[in-house]
Amino acid sequence: MVKACGADVYVQQQGTGKNLLLLHGWGGKCESWAHVLRDLQQDFAMTALDFPGQGGRSSDPPEPWDVSAYAEMTFQVLKELGIARTSIVAHSFGGRVSLVLAAEHPELVDKMVLTGVPGLRVPPTPKQKLRSCLYKGLKALAECGMTRKLLGEERAHSFRCRLQERFGSRDYRALSPEMRKTFSKVVSQDLSGYLERIAAPTLLFWGTKDTAAPLWMGQEMARRIPDAGLVVREAGHFAHEEWYTDFLAVLKYFLSLS
Numbered sequence: 001m002v003k004a005c006g007a008d009v010y011v012q013q014q015g016t017g018k019n020l021l022l023l024h025g026w027g028g029k030c031e032s033w034a035h036v037l038r039d040l041q042q043d044f045a046m047t048a049l050d051f052p053g054q055g056g057r058s059s060d061p062p063e064p065w066d067v068s069a070y071a072e073m074t075f076q077v078l079k080e081l082g083i084a085r086t087s088i089v090a091h092s093f094g095g096r097v098s099l100v101l102a103a104e105h106p107e108l109v110d111k112m113v114l115t116g117v118p119g120l121r122v123p124p125t126p127k128q129k130l131r132s133c134l135y136k137g138l139k140a141l142a143e144c145g146m147t148r149k150l151l152g153e154e155r156a157h158s159f160r161c162r163l164q165e166r167f168g169s170r171d172y173r174a175l176s177p178e179m180r181k182t183f184s185k186v187v188s189q190d191l192s193g194y195l196e197r198i199a200a201p202t203l204l205f206w207g208t209k210d211t212a213a214p215l216w217m218g219q220e221m222a223r224r225i226p227d228a229g230l231v232v233r234e235a236g237h238f239a240h241e242e243w244y245t246d247f248l249a250v251l252k253y254f255l256s257l258s
Helices: 030-039 067-080 093-104 126-143 145-151 153-167 177-188 192-197 215-224 244-256
Strands: 002-004 007-009 011-014 018-023 044-049 086-091 109-115 202-207 228-233
Touching: 002 067, 007 067, 011 030, 018 030, 018 067, 018 093, 030 044, 030 086, 030 244, 044 067, 067 093, 067 177, 086 093, 093 109, 093 192, 109 244, 192 215, 202 215, 202 244, 215 228, 228 244
Parallel strands: 018 044, 018 086, 086 109, 109 202, 202 228
Antiparallel strands: 002 007, 011 044
Protein backbone atom coordinates (compact mmCIF):
# COMPACT_ATOMS: atom_id res chain seq x y z
CA MET A 1 0.00 0.00 0.00
CA VAL A 2 1.36 3.44 -0.96
CA LYS A 3 0.17 6.77 0.47
CA ALA A 4 -0.33 9.43 -2.21
CA CYS A 5 -2.36 12.65 -2.28
CA GLY A 6 -4.23 11.67 0.87
CA ALA A 7 -5.27 8.22 -0.38
CA ASP A 8 -4.04 4.71 0.41
CA VAL A 9 -3.27 3.11 -2.95
CA TYR A 10 -2.99 -0.66 -3.43
CA VAL A 11 -0.04 -1.50 -5.67
CA GLN A 12 1.01 -4.79 -7.24
CA GLN A 13 4.47 -5.30 -8.78
CA GLN A 14 5.60 -8.25 -10.85
CA GLY A 15 8.34 -9.21 -13.30
CA THR A 16 11.82 -7.96 -14.21
CA GLY A 17 13.13 -5.68 -16.93
CA LYS A 18 12.05 -2.28 -18.21
CA ASN A 19 9.39 -0.42 -16.23
CA LEU A 20 5.79 -0.81 -17.38
CA LEU A 21 2.78 0.79 -15.66
CA LEU A 22 -0.65 -0.86 -16.10
CA LEU A 23 -3.73 1.33 -15.51
CA HIS A 24 -7.19 -0.23 -15.46
CA GLY A 25 -10.54 1.13 -16.62
CA TRP A 26 -13.27 2.55 -14.40
CA GLY A 27 -14.44 -0.05 -11.87
CA GLY A 28 -11.49 -2.32 -12.61
CA LYS A 29 -8.47 -3.35 -10.54
CA CYS A 30 -4.95 -4.73 -10.88
CA GLU A 31 -6.33 -8.12 -11.90
CA SER A 32 -7.89 -6.52 -14.98
CA TRP A 33 -4.38 -6.96 -16.43
CA ALA A 34 -3.90 -10.58 -15.28
CA HIS A 35 -3.00 -11.88 -18.76
CA VAL A 36 -0.49 -9.09 -19.40
CA LEU A 37 1.06 -9.56 -15.95
CA ARG A 38 1.44 -13.25 -16.76
CA ASP A 39 2.75 -12.90 -20.30
CA LEU A 40 5.19 -10.00 -19.91
CA GLN A 41 6.77 -10.81 -16.55
CA GLN A 42 9.96 -12.08 -18.19
CA ASP A 43 10.58 -8.79 -19.98
CA PHE A 44 9.11 -6.01 -17.85
CA ALA A 45 9.04 -4.84 -14.26
CA MET A 46 5.32 -4.18 -14.13
CA THR A 47 3.47 -1.96 -11.70
CA ALA A 48 -0.34 -2.11 -11.47
CA LEU A 49 -2.54 -0.24 -9.03
CA ASP A 50 -6.14 -0.04 -7.88
CA PHE A 51 -7.28 3.54 -8.43
CA PRO A 52 -8.66 5.15 -5.24
CA GLY A 53 -12.36 4.43 -4.94
CA GLN A 54 -12.08 1.37 -7.19
CA GLY A 55 -10.95 -2.22 -6.88
CA GLY A 56 -11.95 -2.60 -3.23
CA ARG A 57 -8.47 -2.28 -1.73
CA SER A 58 -7.47 1.36 -2.19
CA SER A 59 -9.22 4.00 -0.09
CA ASP A 60 -11.62 6.53 -1.60
CA PRO A 61 -10.18 9.89 -2.65
CA PRO A 62 -10.15 12.32 0.31
CA GLU A 63 -12.34 14.64 -1.77
CA PRO A 64 -14.00 14.46 -5.19
CA TRP A 65 -11.23 14.09 -7.80
CA ASP A 66 -11.12 14.85 -11.50
CA VAL A 67 -8.79 13.13 -13.99
CA SER A 68 -5.98 15.59 -13.25
CA ALA A 69 -6.07 14.68 -9.55
CA TYR A 70 -5.86 10.97 -10.40
CA ALA A 71 -2.90 11.70 -12.68
CA GLU A 72 -1.08 13.57 -9.90
CA MET A 73 -1.80 10.72 -7.50
CA THR A 74 -0.31 8.26 -10.01
CA PHE A 75 2.77 10.45 -10.38
CA GLN A 76 3.22 10.54 -6.62
CA VAL A 77 2.84 6.74 -6.36
CA LEU A 78 5.59 6.25 -8.95
CA LYS A 79 7.77 8.76 -7.13
CA GLU A 80 7.28 6.87 -3.86
CA LEU A 81 8.23 3.63 -5.63
CA GLY A 82 11.38 5.20 -7.08
CA ILE A 83 10.22 4.90 -10.70
CA ALA A 84 11.58 7.86 -12.66
CA ARG A 85 10.57 6.68 -16.16
CA THR A 86 8.13 4.09 -17.43
CA SER A 87 6.03 3.00 -20.37
CA ILE A 88 2.27 2.80 -19.84
CA VAL A 89 -0.45 0.39 -20.94
CA ALA A 90 -3.93 1.67 -20.11
CA HIS A 91 -7.60 1.02 -20.82
CA SER A 92 -10.52 3.47 -20.74
CA PHE A 93 -10.35 5.56 -17.53
CA GLY A 94 -6.72 4.53 -17.08
CA GLY A 95 -6.10 6.01 -20.51
CA ARG A 96 -7.68 9.30 -19.44
CA VAL A 97 -5.21 9.42 -16.57
CA SER A 98 -2.36 8.51 -18.92
CA LEU A 99 -3.11 11.38 -21.31
CA VAL A 100 -2.85 13.92 -18.49
CA LEU A 101 0.18 12.21 -16.95
CA ALA A 102 2.09 12.18 -20.24
CA ALA A 103 1.29 15.82 -20.93
CA GLU A 104 2.07 17.10 -17.44
CA HIS A 105 5.12 14.89 -16.81
CA PRO A 106 6.77 14.19 -20.18
CA GLU A 107 10.01 13.21 -18.45
CA LEU A 108 8.20 10.28 -16.81
CA VAL A 109 6.57 8.58 -19.80
CA ASP A 110 8.60 6.60 -22.32
CA LYS A 111 5.85 5.06 -24.48
CA MET A 112 2.09 4.55 -24.20
CA VAL A 113 -0.31 1.89 -25.43
CA LEU A 114 -3.89 3.08 -24.94
CA THR A 115 -7.11 1.26 -25.71
CA GLY A 116 -10.75 2.42 -25.60
CA VAL A 117 -10.01 5.82 -24.05
CA PRO A 118 -12.87 8.35 -23.73
CA GLY A 119 -12.22 11.94 -22.70
CA LEU A 120 -13.01 14.06 -25.74
CA ARG A 121 -16.05 16.31 -25.54
CA VAL A 122 -19.06 14.99 -27.44
CA PRO A 123 -21.67 17.60 -28.47
CA PRO A 124 -24.94 16.54 -26.80
CA THR A 125 -27.87 15.55 -29.00
CA PRO A 126 -31.18 17.44 -28.65
CA LYS A 127 -32.57 14.44 -26.74
CA GLN A 128 -29.60 14.47 -24.34
CA LYS A 129 -29.99 18.22 -23.82
CA LEU A 130 -33.67 17.78 -22.99
CA ARG A 131 -32.91 14.90 -20.60
CA SER A 132 -30.21 16.97 -18.87
CA CYS A 133 -32.50 19.99 -18.47
CA LEU A 134 -35.27 17.78 -17.11
CA TYR A 135 -32.95 16.18 -14.56
CA LYS A 136 -31.48 19.51 -13.43
CA GLY A 137 -34.97 20.99 -13.05
CA LEU A 138 -36.29 18.06 -11.04
CA LYS A 139 -33.11 17.94 -8.95
CA ALA A 140 -33.42 21.64 -8.10
CA LEU A 141 -37.06 21.07 -7.16
CA ALA A 142 -36.14 18.12 -4.94
CA GLU A 143 -33.46 20.12 -3.14
CA CYS A 144 -35.37 23.35 -2.57
CA GLY A 145 -36.51 24.24 0.94
CA MET A 146 -40.20 24.31 0.06
CA THR A 147 -40.13 20.74 -1.23
CA ARG A 148 -38.31 19.49 1.86
CA LYS A 149 -40.83 21.31 4.04
CA LEU A 150 -43.85 19.91 2.18
CA LEU A 151 -42.59 16.34 1.83
CA GLY A 152 -40.39 16.11 4.90
CA GLU A 153 -36.66 15.41 4.79
CA GLU A 154 -37.02 11.64 4.48
CA ARG A 155 -39.43 11.71 1.53
CA ALA A 156 -37.50 14.53 -0.16
CA HIS A 157 -34.31 12.48 0.15
CA SER A 158 -36.09 9.45 -1.29
CA PHE A 159 -37.25 11.62 -4.23
CA ARG A 160 -33.65 12.71 -4.90
CA CYS A 161 -32.45 9.11 -4.79
CA ARG A 162 -35.12 8.03 -7.27
CA LEU A 163 -34.03 10.80 -9.62
CA GLN A 164 -30.43 9.58 -9.49
CA GLU A 165 -31.56 6.03 -10.18
CA ARG A 166 -33.71 7.17 -13.09
CA PHE A 167 -31.25 9.51 -14.79
CA GLY A 168 -27.81 8.20 -13.75
CA SER A 169 -25.78 5.74 -15.83
CA ARG A 170 -25.15 2.19 -14.64
CA ASP A 171 -21.62 3.11 -13.53
CA TYR A 172 -22.95 6.15 -11.69
CA ARG A 173 -25.70 4.23 -9.89
CA ALA A 174 -23.23 1.61 -8.66
CA LEU A 175 -21.20 4.21 -6.74
CA SER A 176 -21.39 5.60 -3.24
CA PRO A 177 -22.69 9.20 -2.94
CA GLU A 178 -19.13 10.54 -2.54
CA MET A 179 -17.72 8.58 -5.48
CA ARG A 180 -20.60 9.80 -7.62
CA LYS A 181 -19.16 13.30 -7.22
CA THR A 182 -15.79 12.04 -8.44
CA PHE A 183 -17.40 10.20 -11.35
CA SER A 184 -19.24 13.35 -12.44
CA LYS A 185 -15.99 15.35 -12.41
CA VAL A 186 -14.15 12.66 -14.36
CA VAL A 187 -16.66 12.23 -17.17
CA SER A 188 -17.19 15.97 -17.61
CA GLN A 189 -13.47 16.79 -18.01
CA ASP A 190 -12.50 17.42 -21.64
CA LEU A 191 -8.96 16.15 -22.25
CA SER A 192 -8.55 17.38 -25.82
CA GLY A 193 -6.23 20.20 -24.73
CA TYR A 194 -3.62 17.69 -23.53
CA LEU A 195 -3.17 15.80 -26.81
CA GLU A 196 -0.71 18.07 -28.61
CA ARG A 197 1.44 18.26 -25.47
CA ILE A 198 2.18 14.52 -25.40
CA ALA A 199 5.74 13.76 -26.42
CA ALA A 200 5.72 10.00 -25.81
CA PRO A 201 5.26 7.70 -28.83
CA THR A 202 1.71 6.40 -28.51
CA LEU A 203 -0.04 3.34 -29.92
CA LEU A 204 -3.84 3.34 -29.92
CA PHE A 205 -5.68 -0.01 -30.06
CA TRP A 206 -9.39 0.52 -30.79
CA GLY A 207 -12.63 -1.35 -31.39
CA THR A 208 -14.86 -0.26 -34.27
CA LYS A 209 -17.97 -1.04 -32.20
CA ASP A 210 -16.87 0.77 -29.03
CA THR A 211 -19.78 2.87 -27.76
CA ALA A 212 -18.06 4.14 -24.61
CA ALA A 213 -15.14 5.53 -26.61
CA PRO A 214 -16.29 5.68 -30.25
CA LEU A 215 -13.74 5.11 -33.00
CA TRP A 216 -13.69 8.80 -33.91
CA MET A 217 -12.05 9.48 -30.55
CA GLY A 218 -9.20 7.11 -31.36
CA GLN A 219 -8.86 8.69 -34.80
CA GLU A 220 -8.80 12.18 -33.30
CA MET A 221 -6.14 11.18 -30.77
CA ALA A 222 -4.06 9.60 -33.53
CA ARG A 223 -4.31 12.82 -35.51
CA ARG A 224 -3.48 15.22 -32.67
CA ILE A 225 -0.90 13.36 -30.57
CA PRO A 226 2.37 14.22 -32.35
CA ASP A 227 3.78 10.66 -32.53
CA ALA A 228 0.81 8.28 -32.58
CA GLY A 229 -0.51 5.34 -34.56
CA LEU A 230 -3.89 3.59 -34.57
CA VAL A 231 -4.65 -0.15 -34.78
CA VAL A 232 -8.32 -1.02 -35.31
CA ARG A 233 -10.19 -4.27 -34.77
CA GLU A 234 -13.88 -5.20 -35.04
CA ALA A 235 -14.65 -5.15 -31.34
CA GLY A 236 -16.34 -3.24 -28.54
CA HIS A 237 -14.95 -1.33 -25.57
CA PHE A 238 -12.67 -4.23 -24.53
CA ALA A 239 -10.89 -4.68 -27.85
CA HIS A 240 -7.68 -5.60 -26.03
CA GLU A 241 -9.46 -8.59 -24.47
CA GLU A 242 -11.50 -9.62 -27.50
CA TRP A 243 -8.35 -9.56 -29.64
CA TYR A 244 -5.85 -10.38 -26.92
CA THR A 245 -3.42 -12.34 -29.12
CA ASP A 246 -3.21 -9.43 -31.55
CA PHE A 247 -3.02 -6.89 -28.72
CA LEU A 248 -0.17 -8.75 -27.04
CA ALA A 249 1.78 -9.07 -30.30
CA VAL A 250 1.37 -5.38 -31.11
CA LEU A 251 2.21 -4.44 -27.52
CA LYS A 252 5.43 -6.47 -27.47
CA TYR A 253 6.57 -5.15 -30.85
CA PHE A 254 5.84 -1.51 -30.05
CA LEU A 255 7.52 -1.59 -26.66
CA SER A 256 10.59 -3.31 -28.14
CA LEU A 257 11.23 -0.49 -30.61
CA SER A 258 14.15 1.74 -29.68
